[in-house]
Amino acid sequence: MTPRPSALLDDQDAAHLALAPIRRRILAALAEPASAAGLAERLGMPRQKIGYHLRALETAGLVRPAGERRKRGFTEKLFVAAGAFVLDPALLQAPPDPDAVDAQDRHASGHLIAAASAMVRDVARMRDVAAAEGSRLLTLTVEADVSFAEPADFDAFSDELAEAVATLARRYAAPSGRRFRLIAAGHPAVKRPTPVKN
Incomplete structure (x- = not known):
């Protein structure tokens, strides 16, 4: 089916x-x-x-x-x-503050939620358009678990990741190519219940 x-x-x-x-x-x-x-x-x-x-x-x-x-x-x-x-998160959010500075704090959870909400909405709409045209929407998802011994490690990782993404973005910046939006996000992992052994 x-x-x-x-x-x-x-x-x-x-x-x-x-x-x-x-x-x-x-x-x-x-x-x-x-x-x-x-x-x-x-x-x-x-x-x-x-x-x-x-x-x-x-x-x-x-x-x-x-x-x-x-x-x-x-x-x-x-x-x-x-x-x-897929419920558009914008339906449940207050209108954005026009005086707010976009991405002023990359560590702010509010910015992560806003970016994730926009991604959900945009990808869902583009997928509908692609399906109506009989084509497949090209997307990329990369997931990994990392852990940090000290708070400073989190900051160091963030800086290294930002630099790596910026380096790749500069390498793949064809003026006439199709643009893609890349979002790298991180949040504390949800604790999973420990399986009970019989």
Whole structure:
């Protein structure tokens, strides 16, 4: 089965639609293509009510048609939900301070969150455009765990990483090439529970 694309929720109304309990049940049930009648039977709800919510979800771009099938002499329209929903972090943030200086402190957690939020929004939108064009969005993700014995080691690592990235950026700076945005970020690792040995 072809992987289902994700949907970026960058509109307040669409986010409310997706988060409403009854519609969350419908979206979860549409992991596989289904008709309004099939959903009504599965969720124990009137078909008319399911149809109403399906129309709202389709208008908002949260479900899409997935073909048709014949059943008991009738043609049923099938729907499928997005594979995942990405909530645009900007919907939950206060408007940026126009007097703030961008990236004034590379160690500020607020700047990391703002950069990560912008990346989530931009990549989700570009992926949707690429999917509509039938192409693949070229991206890069590098992850690593590091540890520091002393606070000064963190500062030294930050300086070395910044210099290494700057050196690479200068090497790959073709004036007519396609621009890419590189974000190097670090945060304390989340502690994972220790597996219990039998």
